[in-house]
Amino acid sequence: MTDIIKELEDRGYIEQMTNRDEIRELFQKESVCFYIGIDPTANSMHIGHFVALMVASRLQKAGHKPIILMGGGTAAIGDPTGRTDLRQMLTREELDRNVEAIKKQAERFVSFEGENAAIIVNNADWLLDLNYIEFMKDIGSKFTVAKMIAQECYKNRLETGLTFFEMGYLLLQSYDFLYLHDKYNCKLQIGGNDQWSNILGGVELIRKIGSEDSYGLTFKLLTTADGKKMGKTAKGALWLNPERTSPYEFYQYWRNIEDTEVRKVLNLLTFLPDEEIDRLASLKDERINEAKKIAAFEITKLIHGEEEAKKAESAANALFGNGGNTEDMPTTKLEDINISIIDAIVLAGIAPSKGQAKTLISQGGITLNEEKIDDISYRLCDNDFKDGYAILRKGKKVFHKFEK
């Protein structure tokens, strides 16, 4: 089998491993079952999960078997790692809905057919019925408090109030690994680097119970050059669900990344061959835009499919370059075209309130059909709909089409 671990390393995915050489050898020797946990705290994944899916996908392509663990049970607690406050809790129903939505998204990355078909499990299925006394006796006794609170990730919480409830998270996640290890012969847990301590917990638990064949691997988290989490937009996170973040917006996010991020993004979020990435990432100055276009297209294709990616691309070309068309722009059909420019801006979702719409106009940030609007009380009229539509633009990059 291919040396997939080495490949992932070369590509820059891997941050830490419990035992590099053993893992590498194992993955070349046999088809390994591994798992990745995803918390269903929202009805869509965001790009924070993207790298995880890429790694899972690559491992599966190399012949290994993925388990996608939906944290339906643990999400009820909330992972305290790195958080400064107690996470908001969700009801069972909300969680179940989220699990379904996320399943669909994961299907783009891993195959559920064939010899090493992926499976999806939900830890609510085994965690919710746990008996507390037995759990504490069998699992709780394997952890020491001193070791737990010594962990960096709990340090912050220790000062601001870490509850026992949250401490239980480590035990539960560790138990998940043990459960999957016993039931599916799952040998590796992968996760973002912030999960390192939780993953180690599972590995150690399995060791203490008596098996030596469990490993952990963490991959790099997507961050910007200044160390912040990548994927924040004006509207919050960059979601993978097209209802929450349109493919066009999604495309634009990657089209507009900083020069210094190009290589990392291509490496981690596309399947392009290394040589191609090398070529693209070394383009200088203005020419690096070519690399950004390709990155945006490839990444959008992975998440939304080729058709949507093409649409987003041609919409972008229409707006920023020559040719193309306006077909794929976010569009609103107007019942009554005689509305004020302010209402139109709010209606299009370009600004969240009328006050902000006014601010935008007075600052010269609003353009209608390539003409700057400087009159707050402007109303749309027939003349604005030359070919049956009007193009409203905010700043340089945000467009919206109105059809009559």
Added chain:
RNA sequence: GGGUAGGUGGUCGAGUGGUUAAUGGCACCAGACUGUAAAUCUGGCGACGAGAGUCUACGAUGGUUCGAAUCCAUCCCUGCCCA
């Protein structure tokens, strides 16, 4: 259980009776410059209203006052120290 310090806008954090929709940093939006980049500079950043202005907001609920984020009472939550 006792003592003590706190809970402010997306976030961090000032403010301790009126000029406070609330200083400042970060984040975010727009303008200029550019390459749909970065950096920099400028403006903006609760809602409604054309505007004067009105409403909502400083943990919760009541109260004092012409007037409260600021004072009082009760409650909820959190840190720290002691048991």
